[in-house]
Structure formats: structure tokens, C-alpha cells
Amino acid sequence: MNLKTINIAHIHLISLYWSRFAVRSGSGLVYLMIALVFGLSVAHIIIMPVEQFMALQKKQMGQANPQLVKKTITDIGQPIIQFVLGIKSLEQIAKEAALPQFPLPNDTSNTTQSGNNTPGFDPWTNFLLDKKPALLSSIFLILIFGMPFVISFLAFNQISGDVQNHGLRYLLLRTERCNIFFGRFIGTVLFSTVVMAIIVATITFYLGMKTRIYPATDLAVWAVQGFLALAILMVPYISVCSLISASVNSPFLSLILAKVAIAGVLLIAILGSFAWKPAKYLLYALPWGWQNNLLHPATSHWVIAVFASLAYTAFFLTLGYIRFETRDL
């Protein structure tokens, strides 16, 4: 390890150069397109039924009934939120969808755990559905679940491509390996953060201007929190890609390994837990086990999730740096 030679000015330059030109390289452009399509499609799928309902109400009654609009949003958001948070399984959600739409006297699964929450929901669901703009909450939860799969399209080629074509050799006599490694990591994080900001801003702006369901301040505050959650969450996943990219010469192999690592942990944990319950703890090998807490109502949970993200980042970056520093280039 040769961290003494870290040069902040070099890291600053490399990260800006890397993020500035990321879009001109194939991977940056592909990521931008996929992330935008994914983010905006999710938003479209969630918002569209509400828009259609409001349009129908306006047509039939001259204006939308806020109570009915809220109920529609709850109907859409609740299963998404409860499934992504792991509160209910798909099976439970499907069963409930098939039942008549009024509370059953013996249904204990929907019993409120907090006195002043919406009846039928646990506090976390209630926070996301009732206390915060529910449409935005649903969109954020899906993005938090899906974006880790997308981020590898941007982050897989931080190092490996330039090792394969020896392009790094033009840099190696001009700066230290640690500056290249950390500079490119930060550049990738910057680019990812900008893309997240664009997606969240677009969705929030559309929601605020088109549907006018929520007060602008509530929407803006929750949008900032959601953006922070997404931006913070991408950091450990990018560091996983940094480790893989610094370890192999082929960008294609790096992409495949990144995909396998990120999706594989989730799949093995979920499928494995059917056969052996403790297998679900494999989720904690990556931030999968913590990441939803970035939208948790309790500040302590949020802080723990942030620190967990930083800890994962530090771990994977350290491994990646050791590999990059000691290998032939």
C-alpha cells in the first residue's frame, strides 16, 4: 500500500476528467440511457393509473375527489412498499388483492402498530404512504431495488478497459496508481449522482406540475431525501465494481462479474432462504440487507444505513486498491 502518495489535486483532476468524459465513452452513454429509461419508466408505470383516475373523475364530476385519489394512490403504493420492504410476500399481496376491499375483523397482518397511523399499516408503510408523498415513496423504493443492477453498466469499466488496451500506461508516469484508482471511483460516483439527480428532479417536477396532488414543499423535501438515498446507495455498489474492474483485464468479464456479484447475492439469499432460513443473511454481503433503511422513518436506522454503505464502500475499495497497486499493468 502506498497511500502516502495520494495527491488530492490529482484525484480532483482525474475524477472531473473521468466524469466529464464518461458520457463520451460507450459505458457512460449506455448507463445514462438505461438509467433514464428505467427511472422514468418506473415513474410512468406508478403515476399513470393515478393520472387516468383523476382524468376520469374530472370528466365525470368536474373535479377529482381528493379522498378517492388518496385511496387510489394507497391501493397502488401499499403492495409495492410492503413487498419491497419485505413486510409481505407476493403471495400475501396477491391474496389480499383478491379479497373484498374492506377490513376483515380477524385480519391481524394489517393491524396498526402505532396509535396515530393510518389503520391497517405498520409504521414504516404508514410513513411512506401517509406521511410522505406516497407516489414518490413507491418510485424511490423501486429505484432503490433496481438501480444496483443498472449501476454496473457505468462502473464496470473504471480500470479494466484501460488495462487491456494499455491506455493506463500514458497516465502511470504522471500520477500514482492510488490517484487513478480513487479518482476514477469518485468520477464514477459523481456521474452516477448527477444521473440520479436528473431522474429524481424530472419525476418530482412532473409529479408537482402535472398531478398537483402534494404540496410543493413536501414533494421537494421528500425528493431530496430520496435522491440522497439513491446517491448514497450507489456508492458501495460502485466500489464493488471498482474492485472487480481493478482485478480483471477484460471489460466484458468485469461487466459479467459485476452483474453476477450484485444479482447473485440477492438471488442466492432469496432462493436459499426457502431451503435454509439463515441463507437470507447473505443479503448483508452487499448493501441489500440495509438499503431500504435509507428511507426509514427513524433517524437512527437511516444513520446506520448510511454508515453501513460507507463501511461496504471502504471494504471493497481497500481490496480493489490493494489489487490495483500490486498488479502488473
Add this chain to the structure above:
Amino acid sequence: MTNVVSIKELSKRFGRIRALNKVSFDIPSNSIFGLLGPNGAGKTTLFSIIADFLKADAGTVEVLGIDTRYISRLQGRLSILPQDAQFQRNIPILDQLVFFRLLAGRTKKQAREEVLHSLELVGLKSVAKRRVSSLSHGMVKRLGIAQAFLGSPEVILLDEPTAGLDPASARQIRDLVKQLQQHATIVVSSHNLDEVQELCDHVAILDHGNLVLAGSVDEITRADREYNVSLSRPLKESELEKLTSIEGVRSIKKFSTAAASQSKKSTDYLVILNLSADHLDQDAVIAPVLRTLLDMSVTPRKLTEGRSLETQFLEVTGTTPQNR
């Protein structure tokens, strides 16, 4: 003359292949040093270890008195034209080179001026704003050379600098290297032995990862009181005997360059005169040899003293660089 590069007992393996085996030699300051060897001899590996791209298994390399394991201390003082390294394809070349100078602590304005000057040296100023993907192979090679000349490096490593260049561009690069010798020590690896003989004042020859010869070009090529005579046509055996009978000529051997078998160019027919050590006045031997050749209607086209680098290379490696 002090040494700017000192290589001691350097070894490197790639799996079962031994790329370098206890190689040791020094490179004197302000020299143009040629690194020769057949394909796979270990030249690029040696360059890569000097620049710390590769880690040596054993041995040390010092450049300007600094161990290259602490390569950051050589930033700005050592530069390299790596073989087969690619630039970012979709980024303008001006932006890429300016970025390199910004890393050296220059302001944007200074960096731009230095880059344009460097591009002008290699004839690429007019394409400064183009992307690398739009340049020809030769232009990319010259771009690589331009980046190696950026700033004021004290030691410049050029791995096959003229490979793939047209003759005019190759000549331009050779002239540039000669000019730079006043300010820097330049290490050139090349397959072109004529180029190395023309450019370099010192050489090292590697073969199968071993150092087989190192020294000044003068020392190596002036051995054994030999003269190379290029001829307009090949000599018959009887004509060779006639020349050998001249007093002071110890032996004559016919020698063909690698291209001689295919080409019929006059300069490809050589005879090597080995003069007797007893004759101190070598001119007294050379004159009758030339006269006899003219009498035989053979025109001597070129006379050079000493062995050619190619002859020496053949002797120590048993092959020509292109044939390996």
C-alpha cells in the same frame, strides 16, 4: 560520463516463460541508447519494468538515482512511448494531452501552449481538435511520441518509435530524437538496425531475456580491423580469391543482408575485409582492394569501417530481428 539508468540483476517471469534473466547494464547520460533484440527478447518487458508498469521478480532499476519502485518521485523527469498503448478513442487529442499537463501542475493556458508545441514537433498541430478515432495509425504513433516529449523529461523511453511510420515521418522522428539528445537521455528499442546504428551511441542486445552484448556502438562496430564494402553485384569465387591474395588482407567473406536473397539492390551485396594486424597502414591495403574491384568491373558503392551492427547482432543472436 554519469549513468542515468542503472539496471542490476533484473529478472521477470510470466508463468513458465522467463522474460528477463539477471539483466544488468547502465545507460550513460545524454546518450541515445538502443535496445535491440529479436521478438520476445524482453525489450518491452524491460521498458515496462523501468516505467513501473510491471513489477520485477528480482533486481533493481534506478533512474536518475531513484529506485523505480518509488516511481512518483520521477514524475515529470521520466517519460515513455509505450508499445501498443491506446489513447481514449472518442476524446479530442488536445484535451487528452492538456489533461496530462494539468497533472504536471500547469495552468490550462500553459498546458495548451506546451501541447500545441509538442504536436507541432510531430506534425500534428493541425489535427489537435480531432478525436483519436479519426487518426491514421501513423498519426497515432506520432501522437504517442508527442506525449512522450511533453514537458522537459530528463529520460525518455521510446518503444519502437518509428514502427508503422512512413519514411518521411520516421526521418522526422529520428531528427527530433537527435535534437532532444542535448536535453535528455533517450532509450530507443527498435527492430531497425540501420536506424539504431544511425541514431544511437550506445546499445544493448537482449536475446531470450539475457543480455548478450552492451557497450558503445563505436566499440562494438570497430572490432577486429574490419571494413564493409557494399558492391554493385555479387563476387564470384575466383574474384574473391584475387582479393584475398592482396597483401594485408587476411580474409574476405561474402555477406548478405536479410533482404539480399529477395532484393537485387546493389547495396545488399557486401564483402567484409578482415585486415592483417601486421599492417599498420590500413589505407595501403584498402586502396589496392578498391582498385582490384574496379578492374573486375565491380563498383564499390559504400565503404564503412568496422563491423555493422547487423553483423554483430547476427553473431550474438544467430538471427536477424525480423526473422525471429
